[in-house]
Amino acid sequence: MNDIDHVTELPLRASETAAGSSVAGTGTAPRVLVIDDDEDVHRLLRARLEGRGCEVRLAASGEEGIEILRQTHPDLVFLDVAMSGMTGIDVLDYVRSERFDVAVILTTAYSSEQVAIAALRHGADDYLRKPFDRGEFQAALDRTLTRLRMRRQIRALSRELEIKQQQLAEELARAALVQSELLPGEQPPLSGFEIGARCLPASAVGGDFYDWQQLPGRFCLTVADVMGKGMPAALLMATVRAVIRAMAAEHGAADAVQQTAASLDGDLTRSGSFVTLFHAQFDVATGTFHYVDAGHGQAFVRRRSGEVDLLEPWSLPLGVLSNEAYREGAATLAAGDALMIYSDGLTAARPDLFKDPIAVARHVVDEPAVATAERLVTLATTTGPLPDDLTVVVVRRSPDAVDERSAR
Numbered sequence: 001m002n003d004i005d006h007v008t009e010l011p012l013r014a015s016e017t018a019a020g021s022s023v024a025g026t027g028t029a030p031r032v033l034v035i036d037d038d039e040d041v042h043r044l045l046r047a048r049l050e051g052r053g054c055e056v057r058l059a060a061s062g063e064e065g066i067e068i069l070r071q072t073h074p075d076l077v078f079l080d081v082a083m084s085g086m087t088g089i090d091v092l093d094y095v096r097s098e099r100f101d102v103a104v105i106l107t108t109a110y111s112s113e114q115v116a117i118a119a120l121r122h123g124a125d126d127y128l129r130k131p132f133d134r135g136e137f138q139a140a141l142d143r144t145l146t147r148l149r150m151r152r153q154i155r156a157l158s159r160e161l162e163i164k165q166q167q168l169a170e171e172l173a174r175a176a177l178v179q180s181e182l183l184p185g186e187q188p189p190l191s192g193f194e195i196g197a198r199c200l201p202a203s204a205v206g207g208d209f210y211d212w213q214q215l216p217g218r219f220c221l222t223v224a225d226v227m228g229k230g231m232p233a234a235l236l237m238a239t240v241r242a243v244i245r246a247m248a249a250e251h252g253a254a255d256a257v258q259q260t261a262a263s264l265d266g267d268l269t270r271s272g273s274f275v276t277l278f279h280a281q282f283d284v285a286t287g288t289f290h291y292v293d294a295g296h297g298q299a300f301v302r303r304r305s306g307e308v309d310l311l312e313p314w315s316l317p318l319g320v321l322s323n324e325a326y327r328e329g330a331a332t333l334a335a336g337d338a339l340m341i342y343s344d345g346l347t348a349a350r351p352d353l354f355k356d357p358i359a360v361a362r363h364v365v366d367e368p369a370v371a372t373a374e375r376l377v378t379l380a381t382t383t384g385p386l387p388d389d390l391t392v393v394v395v396r397r398s399p400d401a402v403d404e405r406s407a408r
């Protein structure tokens with residue numbers, strides 16, 4: 001029967017012997033199982049495959065082949081379609097149902113296209129007709145081992161990616177916890193003032209933050225938005241927070257921001273980032289606060305009467321110009337007045353409601369600061385995931401507050 005009757009092989013070319021030299025990039029010889037009830041086919045395929053560096057096992061029936069497959073876990077199976085007992089299709093169905101990591105080349109003496117189509121539909125990797133043409137055999141072997149190698153590499157990379165994704169998720173969860181702990185907790189005991197604040201990152205961590213600190217006779221409030229989202233913005237945010245806190249403890253509003261900008265100039269230049277920042281320092285006794293708006297532009301005072309005062313002047317964000325002179329403004333909160341600061345995440349979430357400070361002010365009413373902050377965040381998050389980090393801070397002077405210095 002042509003090739004099958006003459007199993008003595010001619011010397012192999014170097015390209016042919018190399019074709020089966022390794023599998024899955026491990027450098028080990030491919031393990032091949034031949035399942036066929038024809039001894040001549042056994043001799044022929046053993047000679048060809050061993051000549052190409054493969055380790056070969058033989059089985060004379062489908063049942064025997066399955067047992068050897070379970071024990072040895074071969075890389076490739078040459079599987080005859082027409083066998084007594086379990087047919088090749090039966091064996092193939094079993095192999096695929098058990099999810100064995102093995103490539104299968106079906107072989108048959110029939111040249112029917114229907115047989116080939118059925119083989120591929122049942123999960124065969126390739127198909128060969130008997131008698132085996134040397135060129136077709138070599139091509140099928142090369143194709144199948146290459147596909148197997150690629151399949152295993154993709155699976156290994158997928159597993160590695162899943163592990164890295166899990167590690168990243170765990171790291172982000174820890175970072176989110178650390179970042180949340182950086183935000184101030186309970187309001188400091190400020191006579192005549194109340195504070196409501198919310199900060200929601202668009203992803204696990206973000207670049208927005210708010211902070212307050214109580215100092216003798218005054219308290220400081222900072223809201224900042226680092227350009228970008230995610231871990232890089234979060235790391236820079238932590239640095240900004242630490243520096244502004246340190247500077248505010250020793251300087252007034254303008255000098256604190258000026259010193260912060262100078263300290264962060266190198267970090268911001270290297271990262272190619274910038275920070276918008278609103279920093280205010282309150283005189284607790286009088287309700288007067290001095291502030292610097294460094295490119296933030298999203299702050300106003302809502303008077304108890306409903307009038308809105310926009311806060312000027314503005315300066316450039318930190319990191320834009322190293323020689324920027326940060327200008328200071330001042331305003332006073334009377335009883336029932338509220339200072340409102342927010343990040344552009346509020347506008348991005350609901351441009352229909354919060355396109356500018358005047359539009360935001362329409363949603364600020366005479367109520368506790370916490371209620372205002374919660375209501376604005378609720379409105380912003382009703383339409384789906386946030387497109388950007390969102391921060392809302394409300395400082396309200398109590399309706400019954402009095403100017404302590406005037407009272408004296």
